[in-house]
Amino acid sequence: MITPEFLHKLDRFSLIVNKRITSNYIGERYSKETGRGLIFKDHVIYEPGDDFRSIDWRLFGRTDRLFIKRYEEERNLTVHVVLDLSGSMAFGSKITKAEYASMLGVGFCYLALKNNESFVMSTFAENLEVFKPKKGRAQLASMIAYLNAAKPKGTSKLAESLASYKKLIESRSYVVIISDFLYPVEQIKEIAVRLKNCQVLFVQVLDQVERKLELEGDFKLKDLETNDTLRTFLNPIARKRYEQQLLEHVGKIKEVCDSTGARFYTAHTGQDVFDVFYDIVGRKK
Secondary structure, three states, X not given: OOOHHHHHHHHHHHHHOOHHHHHHHHOOOEXXXXXXXXXXXXXXXXXXXOOHHHEOHHHHHHXXXXXXXXXXXXXXXXXXXXXXXXXXXXOOOOOOHHHHHHHHHHHHHHHHHHOXXXXXXXXXXXXXXXXXXXXXXXXXXXXXXXXXXXXOOOOOOHHHHHXXXXXXXXXXXXXEEEEOOOOOHHHHHHHHHHOOOOEEXXXXXXXXXXXXXXXXXXXXXXXXXXXXEEEEEEOHHHHXXXXXXXXXXXXXXXXXXXXXXXXXXXXXXXXXXXXXHHHHHHOOO
């Protein structure tokens, strides 16, 4: 549940994040394309057909040659936040992974709002739910209301959902995908490759129990997506094997992100959400 207290803390948090860190996190607002803008890029030799209004007459006076000024074209950035609301995200020993992921997602949107950028909050499980991009607090408020009412359920169609979502991205954007990413690495790689022309951040959210399995004895495990159950006995050997497999899985995700130019961050629900968020936005790589 995203409470007014959380929003109050988020508002104070935004004062801590200075413009340098914010720009580093969200990315450059200026495209590499040239056009009419405020940021000077370089000079090129004038050729017939070029806009004569762009001729640098002062440079002509010094060189007796015609050059035109080129500028970086300013374009607003759209920040896309995509949340996993499948059944597995309903798990939580104190707070569910879905609640934690939602708070992080709202934080990213709030940061975009503070920078006057458009943002989109979308969710996926068996179906993809997309909010249309727009600016302003009304959009943020509607998203919070939706997230507070939403209940994670069903199986996840991660690859299919993000393949459909890619078709909705019309320009280079910043895409934040928040999930537990307990999926085959091949699916995550497929997403990273599809979005390679965007700035992509994968944020993994795990519960404290999942992160470090400090349990022992006879347990009946239930798959929250399929409702299948499995009876098992947890002992030190089983826990060690589980932790090793989880570390290997996370390592493979990092390798995928490194090879495709995406960023990857893993967190657990026992961490302060603002510490996690500040750590993410403060990183250069």
